Amino acid sequence: MSIEYIEIPVLLNQLETSLSETIEKRKIQDPLLIGIHSGGVWIAEKMHQWLDIKEPLALLDISFYRDDFSQIGINPKVKQSTLPLSVEGRDIILIDDVFYTGRTIRAALNEIFDYGRPNQIILGVLIERDGRQIPLRPDCVGAEVNLAAGQRIKLTGPEPLDIVIQSMTEEA
Amino acid sequence: MAAIENLQLNAQGKLQHFLSIEGLDQSLLTEILDTAESFAEVSKQSVKKIPLLRGKTIVNLFFENSTRTRATFELAATRLSADILSMNIATSATSKGESLLDTIRNMEAMQVDMFVVRHSLSGAPHFIAQHVADHISVINAGDGQHEHPTQAMLDMFTIRQVKQQFAGLRVAIVGDILHSRVARSQIHALNILGAEEVRVIAPKTLLPTDVESLGVSVFNDLDNGLKNVDVIIMLRLQKERMNSALLPSESEYFKCFGLSDERLKIANSDAIVMHPGPINRGVEISSSVADGPQSVILQQVSNGIAVRMAVMSMAMRNNEGGE
Numbered sequence: 001m002s003i004e005y006i007e008i009p010v011l012l013n014q015l016e017t018s019l020s021e022t023i024e025k026r027k028i029q030d031p032l033l034i035g036i037h038s039g040g041v042w043i044a045e046k047m048h049q050w051l052d053i054k055e056p057l058a059l060l061d062i063s064f065y066r067d068d069f070s071q072i073g074i075n076p077k078v079k080q081s082t083l084p085l086s087v088e089g090r091d092i093i094l095i096d097d098v099f100y101t102g103r104t105i106r107a108a109l110n111e112i113f114d115y116g117r118p119n120q121i122i123l124g125v126l127i128e129r130d131g132r133q134i135p136l137r138p139d140c141v142g143a144e145v146n147l148a149a150g151q152r153i154k155l156t157g158p159e160p161l162d163i164v165i166q167s168m169t170e171e172a
Numbered sequence: 173m174a175a176i177e178n179l180q181l182n183a184q185g186k187l188q189h190f191l192s193i194e195g196l197d198q199s200l201l202t203e204i205l206d207t208a209e210s211f212a213e214v215s216k217q218s219v220k221k222i223p224l225l226r227g228k229t230i231v232n233l234f235f236e237n238s239t240r241t242r243a244t245f246e247l248a249a250t251r252l253s254a255d256i257l258s259m260n261i262a263t264s265a266t267s268k269g270e271s272l273l274d275t276i277r278n279m280e281a282m283q284v285d286m287f288v289v290r291h292s293l294s295g296a297p298h299f300i301a302q303h304v305a306d307h308i309s310v311i312n313a314g315d316g317q318h319e320h321p322t323q324a325m326l327d328m329f330t331i332r333q334v335k336q337q338f339a340g341l342r343v344a345i346v347g348d349i350l351h352s353r354v355a356r357s358q359i360h361a362l363n364i365l366g367a368e369e370v371r372v373i374a375p376k377t378l379l380p381t382d383v384e385s386l387g388v389s390v391f392n393d394l395d396n397g398l399k400n401v402d403v404i405i406m407l408r409l410q411k412e413r414m415n416s417a418l419l420p421s422e423s424e425y426f427k428c429f430g431l432s433d434e435r436l437k438i439a440n441s442d443a444i445v446m447h448p449g450p451i452n453r454g455v456e457i458s459s460s461v462a463d464g465p466q467s468v469i470l471q472q473v474s475n476g477i478a479v480r481m482a483v484m485s486m487a488m489r490n491n492e493g494g495e
Contacts, residue, residue, distance in 0.1 A: 064214070064222035073489040074224070078210035081217065114219050 008161045011126050011142030015043070016050050018140035019093065019124050023051070026122060028091045030054070036108055037061040037079045039097030039155040043126050047095055058083050060094075065107035081111065088116035097155040099125040099141070101133040127163070129153055179301055187486045189301045189310045192319040193360040201328070201364055207482035208329050208475070214251060215477055224485055225254035228285045232258040233275070233300075234313070235291040240449055240473060241313050241323070245288050248480035254285075276300055286311065286488060294318035294353075309487040317353050323448050324357030326479040328365060330472050331403055334444050338365040344397055344439075345388075346373040347407035347429060347456050350380055350418075354448045355407060363387045373397035375429065377418040394429050398438040405446045406431055406457045422455045431457045436466065444468045 023031070033053045035044025041059055048057045061079040066072075094108060105123060112118060124140035129147050147153060152166045180195060182188040187200060214222055230249045234242055242258060249256035261275065279287070286309045289297040294316030301310040314320040328338075335341055343362055349355045349372050362370045363386075372383060373391040384390060391397030398404065409425060419425050426432075431445065445457075445467045453459045462469060 063210070064224050069224055069485075070489060074207060074210070074485060077206060078213070080213035083217075086218075110223070114221070 006127075006143065006145070006163050008126075008163065012043070012046055015124055015126055015140055015142040016047060018142075019047060019051060019122075022122055022124075022140050023093075026120065028093070028120070028122065031091045031093050032058060032084065032087065033093045033095065034058040034060050034083070034108075034112070036094070036096040036104060039157065040095050040125075042155070042158040042161060043097055043124075044095035045158075047093070047124065051093075053093075055084075060108055060111060062104060062107040062111055065111045067103055067107065083112070083115050086116045087112055087118045090116075090118050092118045092121040094121055094123045096123070096125045097127065098153055099123075099128040099138050100131050100153075102136040103133065105136050105138075106134055126155065127153060179298065187483070189297075189312075190321055190483050190487055191297050191301060191310065191312045193321045193324050193357045193364065194319070196364065198364050198366065201325070201361060204325055204479070204482050204486065205329050205332055207486060208325070208478040211251075211481040211485075212475065212478035214481070215474070221251050221253060223253045225249070225252040225488055228254040228488060229283065230254050230256045230286040230288060230484070231279050231282075231284045232256060232288045232313075233261060233279070233290070234259065235261045235289075235296070236314070238290055238313070240476070241290065244473070244476040245311075245313060245322075245480050248477050248484060251477065252481055252485060254484070257284075272296070272299070273303060276303060280305055280308065284308065286484065288313050290314045292316055311483060311487065314353055317351055317356070319357045319360075320353040320448075321357050321361075322476070322480055322483055323354050324361045325483070326472055326476040327354075327358055327405065327446060327448070328361050329475045329479050330446065330468055331444070333471070333475070334468060335402060338362065338367045341367045341402045342369045342371065342400055343367050343403040343405065344371040344373055344391075344401045345405045345407065346394065346397070346431065348378045348409050349374050349383060349407070350378045351410040352407050355405075356386070358405060359386045359388055371397050371401070373429070375419070375425075394431075394435060395438055398435060401439040402443055403446065404431065404436070404439055404443055405448075407448070408450060409452055409455050411452075422452075426455055426458075430455065431461050433458065433460055433464070436461055436464075446472060449473070 032055050033044055033048050035041035037059055044057055059082045061081050063075050063078040122139040125138045126142040128138055128141045128144045150168050152168050154164045156162045156164055180189050180191050214220060232242055232245055246256050288311045289300055290313040296315050297310050297312040312321055345355050359370055370388045371391055372388045373394055376392060445461055447469045451462055
């Protein structure tokens with residue numbers, strides 16, 4: 001998909017459709033919806049409403065689980081993760097804004113598994129861009145985009161949601 | 173002093189060792205407080221553990237006894253997933269005649285990443301920091317009558333939690349200033365963070381001679397000193413450090429400098445009462461004040477874990493990516 005045609009409402013609709021289909025296909029029961037701070041939470045709030053999920057939305061801040069701590073240190077303002085007491089045996093829908101290298105999802109999965117052993121997890125993202133570095137992929141996407149190596153895609157929000165493409169001198 | 177100040181920071185001006193509050197600037201102290209705020213949330217979660225320092229080894233080198241400080245350093249390290257070994261050196265090799273440097277060299281040979289040092293001699297953690305390998309961080313957990321920087325930072329964290337900011341605050345530190353490394357660190361921290369006024373209230377015999385030079389107003393009368401105060405920090409009467417007759421008696425001390433309910437009323441009505449512990453009930457503070465609604469003494473203890481997590485993770489990170 002070319003960058004010029006990205007429209008947020010279209011992507012959100014596409015993601016919701018894909019999630020609904022996957023929930024059906026994978027027989028997801030009474031799911032727990034988790035948004036990854038911060039962009040993932042904005043998307044997750046919409047999905048939570050549209051998919052009519054009963055359980056309150058959970059938030060995950062993966063800062064403490066990042067694998068680049070020794071290079072960049074910690075962001076002093078880390079949000080508290082609000083997972084329920086146990087995720088043991090639960091079906092989980094994990095939501096993020098942009099899927100890129102896969103490292104954020106790796107960190108998120110590690111944090112979730114610290115809380116218990118879920119039954120199954122599906123991953124939905126608004127945008128999947130090229131550049132995977134580990135063998136993880138989203139199950140549901142709003143759109144796939146290809147960007148130049150030095151470009152970075154970022155969701156801004158929460159209201160209105162918008163997508164910004166930045167050209168970076170160094171790869172993020 | 174310049175060498176000692178620089179010793180704490182790496183080439184990028186980031187924390188490498190945490191040895192004293194003196195010599196650090198406001199932005200660094202604020203970064204510690206902000207980082208600690210994030211870590212405070214970890215201890216509230218059902219899973220009180222994050223993998224930040226997994227695979228790192230931290231050694232508590234306590235040449236002097238401690239309960240609270242050692243326990244909170246251990247818990248802080250554990251919650252960061254580091255491995256921690258607590259050595260009570262008072263009862264080990266040094267008592268067999270091993271020198272401080274030999275002890276350090278031996279621990280270094282065990283591939284440790286951080287030393288948390290408590291020592292009865294002022295400057296011992298600086299000395300160790302000067303001699304350890306580059307990749308090792310040293311945290312001062314209290315040295316002689318010099319500084320106790322993590323205690324001061326957890327006190328600052330507690331003050332900020334309740335009062336939101338330091339500007340405009342009048343803080344009174346009451347009691348045995350002479351022997352108190354905590355007071356010295358607190359005075360530096362409060363001045364760096366921009367408190368309106370730092371007061372020390374004590375009998376002349378329990379004040380260092382040059383105390384005004386630290387940037388404090390001095391009161392020898394508790395009733396006068398408590399007027400318009402927002403924060404009262406009571407210090408423990410350090411009986412074990414009193415070799416000379418500095419006081420007539422403990423009951424006399426309480427009569428003149430002990431914080432009772434009546435005395436507390438002199439301070440601002442929303443004043444908070446702090447104490448670094450351990451408390452001598454009935455000597456420097458009455459039980460009803462220590463356990464009363466204005467006391468934040470146990471909040472200080474909880475905050476100690478978050479602040480120590482912050483300092484440990486900041487120093488460890490900067491040591492890795494530093495060069």
